[in-house]
Amino acid sequence: MVNLGFSIGDLHFKNPVLTASGTFGYGSEFDDFLDVSKLGGIVLKGTTLEPREGNLYPRMAETPSGMLNAVGLQNKGIDYFEKFIYPRVLNYGTNIIMNINGSYIEDYIALAERINKLERIPAIELNISCPNVKMGGMAFGTNLTSAREVTREVRAVYSKKLIVKLSPNVTNIVDFARVVEEEGADSVSLINTLLGMSVDVTNMRPALSTITGGLSGPAVKPVALRMVWQVANAVRIPVIGIGGIMSFSDALEFLLAGASAVQVGTASFIDPQSSVKILEGIENYIIKKGFSDIKEIVGYINRSN
Amino acid sequence: MVNLGFSIGDLHFKNPVLTASGTFGYGSEFDDFLDVSKLGGIVLKGTTLEPREGNLYPRMAETPSGMLNAVGLQNKGIDYFEKFIYPRVLNYGTNIIMNINGSYIEDYIALAERINKLERIPAIELNISCPNVKMGGMAFGTNLTSAREVTREVRAVYSKKLIVKLSPNVTNIVDFARVVEEEGADSVSLINTLLGMSVDVTNMRPALSTITGGLSGPAVKPVALRMVWQVANAVRIPVIGIGGIMSFSDALEFLLAGASAVQVGTASFIDPQSSVKILEGIENYIIKKGFSDIKEIVGYINRSN
Amino acid sequence: MAKRIEDLKVIGNKHLNNDSFILELSGNTKIPDFKPGQFAQVRVDGSPDTFLRRPISIHDVDYGKNAFKILIQIAGMGTKTLSKLGNGDILNLIYPLGNSFSLPSLNEQVLLVGGGCGIAPLLFLGRYLKANGFLPDILLGFRNNARIIEFEEYHTIGNVFITTEDGSMGEKGYVTSHTVLTARQYNRIYCCGPYTMMKAIAAYSKNKNIICEVSLENLMACGIGACMCCIVDTVKGNLCTCIDGPVFNVNDLKW
Amino acid sequence: MAKRIEDLKVIGNKHLNNDSFILELSGNTKIPDFKPGQFAQVRVDGSPDTFLRRPISIHDVDYGKNAFKILIQIAGMGTKTLSKLGNGDILNLIYPLGNSFSLPSLNEQVLLVGGGCGIAPLLFLGRYLKANGFLPDILLGFRNNARIIEFEEYHTIGNVFITTEDGSMGEKGYVTSHTVLTARQYNRIYCCGPYTMMKAIAAYSKNKNIICEVSLENLMACGIGACMCCIVDTVKGNLCTCIDGPVFNVNDLKW
Numbered sequence A, B: 001m002v003n004l005g006f007s008i009g010d011l012h013f014k015n016p017v018l019t020a021s022g023t024f025g026y027g028s029e030f031d032d033f034l035d036v037s038k039l040g041g042i043v044l045k046g047t048t049l050e051p052r053e054g055n056l057y058p059r060m061a062e063t064p065s066g067m068l069n070a071v072g073l074q075n076k077g078i079d080y081f082e083k084f085i086y087p088r089v090l091n092y093g094t095n096i097i098m099n100i101n102g103s104y105i106e107d108y109i110a111l112a113e114r115i116n117k118l119e120r121i122p123a124i125e126l127n128i129s130c131p132n133v134k135m136g137g138m139a140f141g142t143n144l145t146s147a148r149e150v151t152r153e154v155r156a157v158y159s160k161k162l163i164v165k166l167s168p169n170v171t172n173i174v175d176f177a178r179v180v181e182e183e184g185a186d187s188v189s190l191i192n193t194l195l196g197m198s199v200d201v202t203n204m205r206p207a208l209s210t211i212t213g214g215l216s217g218p219a220v221k222p223v224a225l226r227m228v229w230q231v232a233n234a235v236r237i238p239v240i241g242i243g244g245i246m247s248f249s250d251a252l253e254f255l256l257a258g259a260s261a262v263q264v265g266t267a268s269f270i271d272p273q274s275s276v277k278i279l280e281g282i283e284n285y286i287i288k289k290g291f292s293d294i295k296e297i298v299g300y301i302n303r304s305n
Numbered sequence C, D: 001m002a003k004r005i006e007d008l009k010v011i012g013n014k015h016l017n018n019d020s021f022i023l024e025l026s027g028n029t030k031i032p033d034f035k036p037g038q039f040a041q042v043r044v045d046g047s048p049d050t051f052l053r054r055p056i057s058i059h060d061v062d063y064g065k066n067a068f069k070i071l072i073q074i075a076g077m078g079t080k081t082l083s084k085l086g087n088g089d090i091l092n093l094i095y096p097l098g099n100s101f102s103l104p105s106l107n108e109q110v111l112l113v114g115g116g117c118g119i120a121p122l123l124f125l126g127r128y129l130k131a132n133g134f135l136p137d138i139l140l141g142f143r144n145n146a147r148i149i150e151f152e153e154y155h156t157i158g159n160v161f162i163t164t165e166d167g168s169m170g171e172k173g174y175v176t177s178h179t180v181l182t183a184r185q186y187n188r189i190y191c192c193g194p195y196t197m198m199k200a201i202a203a204y205s206k207n208k209n210i211i212c213e214v215s216l217e218n219l220m221a222c223g224i225g226a227c228m229c230c231i232v233d234t235v236k237g238n239l240c241t242c243i244d245g246p247v248f249n250v251n252d253l254k255w
């Protein structure tokens, strides 16, 4: 028997495989394919205070080993969530994490206050890749001051586990990890999508209605892995690795580089069972390598070097 | 007959397809496969003042739709270049651009002075992705002050065409493009490699001797394209697009997004004839779309939007 | 109906012309009760350019044989790779996905309109309608007679009318100009094909107060309502083509 | 010899055991004059996991038939994809690449040492030596007798000695412990196989003042000296395995 569990403070996860926000809906979309209670946790689709219609079609473009999306946080808002979705996710048998988003710090605060009261949501993931309207649309997560502020304000009103999800579109992601750790984040997750673009050469137009969009999938894995390694070596809080994880071997790269857990994103589109397969693969690997606790492999490459 | 030429100031290029530094050797490596005089130009392998042995093996790792490299600028230095390589590249029948690199601003200056005297080198490409020793190894190209300084100092001693090659590992690449334009760069080329990493899960070790390395190939194309589009909309000097260009269609994405020319990098490893095939494809496309001058398609997506 | 992910076996690959082919698929488990208009998310193996699955409609179903068909037109590398599959090859599908065409009311006169490879879902729809006692008319539009595919099959379902752009078969022109649209009265039209065609048919239907359903072919990532990439702007807001569609009543679309 | 990029046709794919196979290739143009030790950069189509070409040695050449062979051991997705090629399939190669084993001097006693799929370049080398009047001994090491490949072919070239790790054929143990190494005197050893084996043979040779050349299998991107990825640390500094090698005299290596 191997121990696959990990913890963020006193919040225990039965294993290190979570699903990434925006790629797993509210979980129930995958009911026909897997038993979500097998997973360490699921991060729900990004929620905002008010309902959002998101961006115009086309919102998606395929790229080499990846995809661009410009969904723009289409969701029905927190009221609808509380009334109609929360009752459905209550009994999932795994940790349900809400991913929160806003255009103003006040949005984040209001959301965090509301979610603080939802008994079965033990953690939020603060998505700071959203454009900060007061900063002319520059993402909270690409400006140290904004990142600090939003984390501080949310921390002040939110008493459960706070995971801050970092943007990779920065010169030095370690600075951001340190700042949010200082402000009381219990964990950081990374990476969110890389800002990218695609052009439809036949029609001589941008492939996305928004011209630029977020790149995800295996293409981003090397960048994600580098950032996770840098951050894991710089902070004390647990790091959750995200970015292009398609197989158990991809997940292990992140764990060996220092991530305590991983989130599976785009992979769920190609194989809705990816997350559970990855979990099985990790368990087998640990057994085969002769370890008994996943903690023994977290950050292993630093020790052997 | 379509006009494929473009110019950097008064330096004319017969067409917009160049090869990227470090991926085309000194050109002669490709003699058996293509006639370099067909190309708009070739950018030679990165040169330093002193000879460099580069990094330890392994220096390369394959990644999804891309590769990481950690060559570390292995080259024989400028003395050797002048004596043994320059005479060979003299008569290539295309623009020969030198890619210069240093650990101190003084290195760049010394190199630029030397190369200024080489009659058949009409331009240098200033690679500012090198670690700046005085800034603790932070790349010149990820710090606005360093980027400004190195450009200014090289500009002061170099009278021919100065292309500054930008690093993509920054929050806002437009700031860097503007700064080097202000300091007198005649053109910017982008992107250099994205900082990435790969772990060998079987051996539980980093795949590269240097742990992190530079990501290139199709995987980076969406990020490169986004940056080229941003920069082309922000500066007046010609922009040279680089990153994951494998086919004429990839090259056209960059041209349509605003690049005046492109560099073909990693593609030459997979097909040494990539650059000439891309050139042919661009020409056919322009004819088929009913244009007569490549300038008509440069930045087309901005006009149609 | 539960969605499933399954490895199916290719038991036939019939090439109809240069760029259209029909794959017949069968599996070890009983095929599901398909509804007309549904589709599958097909994984394309061995195509480095194809990262995501490709949505493909259910074209024809043979419950007796426990097999079904998909009709594919080569559009890019994904479909091209699929065209090379041979008997015994494995194809991984997530299916059945999406809503379906609604059943007409008793005594309704029904017309199916298809263009190009947009005819794919109409064969199964036609068979379904016939099994339920309807005798639909079928109006198919093609570029020219070399592009006509599966035309004979539709004769077993109802009256078939053809247009070709060059007049090489049937009436010359587009489906929207076919005389049957003025000669006969329909209560309900099901349409699948290029957007311009569907929009023209939608306008025609709205004008004549005919119930009209179209099957959209938006770009998809997940196909199961998780990513919100495949949206279509409707009077009810942005809906997902993959779960709220692909079949929409044109009155719900902002066309 | 000019390098070329060429589409060749697969005219044979012989599977030797679970994970080794020999592809025979032929083209429309005359095959080049290969030198023993050279390799090709093979493009692997239809494998999304294989971005770069794969370096593979020339295993055997038949000028009369205008064909040559490569022997491949499945290591990952690239070689696995190649294993599925069949007659008539096209394989794109950049070749011939690299330096070659040097020819021995007159009257030198020559030994070829190979391990696992490291025997690939030795067959062509052996034939080449034989054609030039040498009668080399051949020492091959395998894990067990199920792993022994192409063993018969080598008998046509010279005396063959075998070791297996489990003793299921030939002497038990590694090549370096085979009695022929003490029983006979050699002037020159050519070696290809796992690094540990090559290093052991190199140490043995240095110790006995035997000329020893090994063929290295470093990771490569370009294969033509352009990228500097494939370097090996030598007494002359970092050299490229692809153009300065793959064959190196062990005295030049910092082993």
Ligand SMILES: Cc1cc2nc3c(=O)[nH]c(=O)nc-3n(C[C@H](O)[C@H](O)[C@H](O)COP(=O)(O)OP(=O)(O)OC[C@H]3O[C@@H](n4cnc5c(N)ncnc54)[C@H](O)[C@@H]3O)c2cc1C
Residues within 6 Å of the ligand: A202, C039, C050, C054, C055, C056, C057, C058, C070, C071, C072, C073, C074, C075, C076, C077, C078, C079, C080, C117, C120, C121, C216, C217, C218, C219, C220, C246
């Ligand atoms: C619900 C649904 C059912 C479908 N049923 C069928 C079917 O039965 N038979 C069939 O042949 N095709 C069908 N399609 C379309 C099919 O999915 C695409 O042709 C296919 O995905 C193209 O993949 P590819 O890799 O060959 O081409 P790609 O290289 O992906 O695309 C080639 C070109 O087609 C364009 N394109 C591709 N897909 C779409 C799209 N969905 N909308 C608009 N433009 C697109 C691309 O932008 C590109 O220019 C269906 C689509 C949907 C959404």
Ligand SMILES: Cc1cc2nc3c(=O)[nH]c(=O)nc-3n(C[C@H](O)[C@H](O)[C@H](O)COP(=O)(O)OP(=O)(O)OC[C@H]3O[C@@H](n4cnc5c(N)ncnc54)[C@H](O)[C@@H]3O)c2cc1C
Residues within 6 Å of the ligand: B202, D039, D050, D054, D055, D056, D057, D058, D070, D071, D072, D073, D074, D075, D076, D077, D078, D079, D080, D117, D120, D121, D216, D217, D218, D219, D220, D246
């Ligand atoms: C000059 C030269 C000649 C070669 N000749 C032959 C030959 O004739 N027959 C043959 O079967 N193989 C030969 N090889 C090795 C062959 O190139 C690799 O086995 C192949 O590239 C593996 O590709 P893959 O996609 O199947 O596996 P991958 O998925 O790329 O690799 C599988 C595993 O093998 C490791 N690996 C792969 N290539 C190398 C390498 N070059 N060095 C160290 N580790 C490696 C990887 O790190 C990985 O762990 C040669 C290599 C060189 C450099």
Ligand SMILES: Cc1cc2nc3c(=O)[nH]c(=O)nc-3n(C[C@H](O)[C@H](O)[C@H](O)COP(=O)(O)O)c2cc1C
Residues within 6 Å of the ligand: A020, A021, A022, A023, A045, A046, A047, A069, A071, A073, A099, A127, A165, A191, A192, A193, A215, A216, A217, A218, A220, A242, A243, A244, A245, A263, A264, A265, A266, A267, C227, C228, C229
């Ligand atoms: C369609 C789509 C929607 C996404 N929506 C969100 C979101 O609402 N909130 C968020 O923090 N991240 C969102 N992401 C980012 C993912 O959670 C993840 O960080 C990213 O996709 C990288 O992981 P991957 O490569 O495994 O997909 C979204 C990604 C995709 C592809």
Ligand SMILES: Cc1cc2nc3c(=O)[nH]c(=O)nc-3n(C[C@H](O)[C@H](O)[C@H](O)COP(=O)(O)O)c2cc1C
Residues within 6 Å of the ligand: B020, B021, B022, B023, B045, B046, B047, B069, B071, B073, B099, B127, B165, B191, B192, B193, B215, B216, B217, B218, B220, B242, B243, B244, B245, B263, B264, B265, B266, B267, D227, D228, D229
């Ligand atoms: C092996 C290798 C070596 C490189 N060496 C240099 C170099 O010396 N100087 C430089 O400016 N860029 C260098 N680059 C970066 C390329 O010139 C190019 O900017 C990058 O690879 C992105 O383009 P691509 O995706 O088309 O390869 C190198 C890239 C590779 C793959």
Ligand code: FES
Residues within 6 Å of the ligand: C219, C220, C221, C222, C223, C224, C225, C226, C227, C228, C229, C230, C231, C240, C241, C242, C243
């Ligand atoms: S394709 Fe993902 S929601 Fe429709």
Ligand code: FES
Residues within 6 Å of the ligand: D219, D220, D221, D222, D223, D224, D225, D226, D227, D228, D229, D230, D231, D240, D241, D242, D243
């Ligand atoms: S593989 Fe590129 S130099 Fe050898």
